[in-house]
Amino acid sequence: MVKIKIRFQGRLSASSLMEAVIAMVIMVLVFGIAMMIYTNVTRLSLSVRKIRAQAILQERLYQTVKNGNTDNQHIQVDEFEIEQKVSPFGPGSGLIQIELTAFGENHQQLVQLQQIISHANEAH
Secondary structure, eight states, X not given: OOOOOOOOOSOOOOOOHHHHXXXXXXXXXXXXXXXXXXXXXHHHSOOHHHHHXXXXXXXXXXXXHHHTOOOOEEEEXXXXXXXXXEEXXXXXXXXXXXXXXXXXXXXXXXXXXXXXXXXXXXXX
């Protein structure tokens, strides 16, 4: 193998203070943008709290249909506030729409569940 030696005659000038500051600013901007992207991804991802809220809404919907409870109401289940809205679905159709919404802290909506059932189902 051929070895090449490079000799530099003279002095290398050191980086100026301005170049170092500019490099640090660029690095801070890149890390700042990366942290914003990471925060948005983790905030919008499916979390354990959302899965728990979904399971609670499914159970609440089952109990509502089983008991025939068709009242609008707000209830507290664990750390979630559950809002139940019941409205007729179409005039004279004999159907009702149940909308369940789970809210977390600061009244932030976590999960929403909608179901259409017939009045015959609620009598059982």
